[in-house]
Amino acid sequence: MAAFLNNKRSSLLISIFAGFIAILVAGGAAWFYWPQIAKYITPPEKPDHLTLTPARFTDLDGWQSDNMQPALVAFQRSCERMLKRANDKDIGPDPRMGTVAQWRPACETALAIDTQTIRSEDLRTYFQTFFNPYRAGNNNDPVGLFTGYYEPELRGSLTRHDAYQTPLYLKPDDMIDIDLGAFRDELKGQKAVGRLTGSKLVPYFNRSEIEAGALSNRELELVWVDDAVDAFFLQIQGSGRIVLDDGSILKVGYAGTNGQAYFAIGRELIKRGALTPKTVSLQTIRQWLHDNPDQAEDVMNMNASYVFFRQLPGDPDAGPLGAQGVPLETERSLAVDRRFHAMGVPIWLETRDAMNVDRNFHQLMIAQDTGGAIRGPVRGDIFFGPGEKAALHAGHMNRQGQTYLLLPRSISIADSATNRQDKN
Template sequence: MRLSHALGWAACLLLATACSRAARAPITRPEEALVPLSRPLELSDDGDAESLRTAISQSLTWLRAQPAGKGFVFGPRTVTAGEMRDALERLSARVTPGLTPAELTRRVLEDFEWMEAAGGEDGTVLFTGYYEPLIDASLSPTGEYATPIHGPPADLLEISLEPFAERFKAERLFGRLDGRRVVPYWTRSEIRGGKLGNQKLELAWAKDPVALFFLEVQGSGILRLPDGTERRVGYAASNGRPYRSIGALLIQEGAIPRETMSMQALRGWLALNPAQCHRVLDHNESYVFFRFLEGAAVGSLGRPVTPGRSIATDARLFPRGALAYIRTERPVARAGGQVAWQPLSRFVLNQDTGGAIRGAGRVDVFWGRGADAELAAGLMKQKGRLLFLVPRAPRTP
């Protein structure tokens, strides 16, 4: 999802709303990403117990497949996969229907202690959202369905850089061979111009290129076919080009005011300016290749993600599969097209990552599908707090 890619709408918002206050050096080491709690925080979960149990079970399935001694860095502490698994198994057994928020927190803290994210360059944490869009598509090209949705090409190389040096942990490089040299893969514009050749990579054809672009941004979604049936697609690979915000481009050009920028505003502007569509979309050279998914949307752990309980963070800095806690706000629809903001505070699982989710001050919350999910994904750009729950150190005799 963003799912295993997790580009998400966050990239547009992050660049489009960047502030000019003095910045510190970015955090690049996981040992620095979590710090002691900066100020007291009362933990209170506003979600339901069943969704939390579901999310925990997905992390547990992934952790059981890891070597028991594999280390996960929680700031100054290193915790093994076995310790994480044991703590989450005990918690899962204690999460029962009807728990009050206070009782849930008490049960969590029986086996976990907390540490806080150090934040981004300005010391804060920015929360955004992502979701599963629904777009119209066809398994065969027609005059109406003409924009190809590609699977990964055979000449695309994915190179893990971690074996070359520790500083490249969780880093990957995408490219292609030009003789004996590895060179960057084709850009979005070059792919649109036919550089993929006759590889027969088309999984389906989209009705609207803008809708497909935002499907790429989310990393996963659902194709609604002409006969009314649906097929889920998810991230398979990318061309490895850096993500460039089209929101920031249109702000710079004066097309959309910074204070009104949102996914909804972008969609509206592109609908009113179809002649500018390719130019604007090509500004983002990043391109996503998809695959069909038979089950639920999955995150970077290869496990299904849970709406409202799965988050995406920087995999280089924060422990994958770990229990976390978020405190921020989310938008809710009101009568007459109005939007209100309500507090969001809950335990979550760190089950996704992505190219635009970089640094110790970025969190993307998965909201699932539907109008409410789209609203949250389009409008969330809220500051807040991110805590990670660390399994308590084993007691010495």
């Protein structure tokens, strides 16, 4: 009997131990496969979506004190461009922004205004007469990131010699821009860039491949510059002035991108301990690259995105041409995400000053440009103009803020948390 009880006790202990091991194994397996399991039980993040909430001009902090003449100059340029299109055309990808016909009365009136003589209070009356403000949100979250850019000035030559060894490339003719929305409705507004190898479409060359010579000997060199780091930052800015070795000025602007993902190399320098979140800026990144030439190329190549240029016509002293094809206005032109915003729309911006976080930067901007790093409905890049002061402000501009879109009164958008881009 005792032997029987001992055997039963042993069997029970073995069963308990085996069960415990099974739990550990199962738990370990669950832990190991958790990333695969989690994606089925974790709600997916909401895709970016521009929500527009009706507001009043009294909601716009600083509206009464802004000097709007420079903004009107920028808006007039946008209107001239906009009114060249047919009346029934939407002004942008989102039908809620309206048609050219709906913008025509406001634009024609703006073009008749003398920017030199109009008083600020009369200009405010103009905007309040023709427009209604709408607070922008990303799924109703009104807070977004606002950065800055400027017009760089580089030294260059039309021929390769001496210090001029870094090319700025024209857009290659084998680069294929693909509108993914043409294949699937849910991909509307998304694009890809590739090239053909035989009958197969593959991603276009990344920065590392281009720097290694993937585009050499194809007569794509627009100009040669004397500083690879400056050329890198010119691609981030998108346009600039090249002072040629004969003293003349060549203005260059954005012609396209290779479609590769943009990577902010400042993150890598923070990760390496070379910079800190408080010290990272355009100036400190540039200085580090110049001070560490043995590592600079590898770090820059981490940003696979590569920008191609074209020669810009017109007055060398005018602002660079933005994505809308009009000269940019210092501290009044705003780069936005064209998946959500239309070029030419006045946008009231409320953020903080680049150099003094305690000072407001509240003023009227015009959406006139875009950029590869400008992603999201509440995301903007302020054009600070040319020169070193502009570079300093652009390098330090990294602030939270919010925006209000000014849309013609003939456009009516309901106050709804779910107002969609496919509805007027």
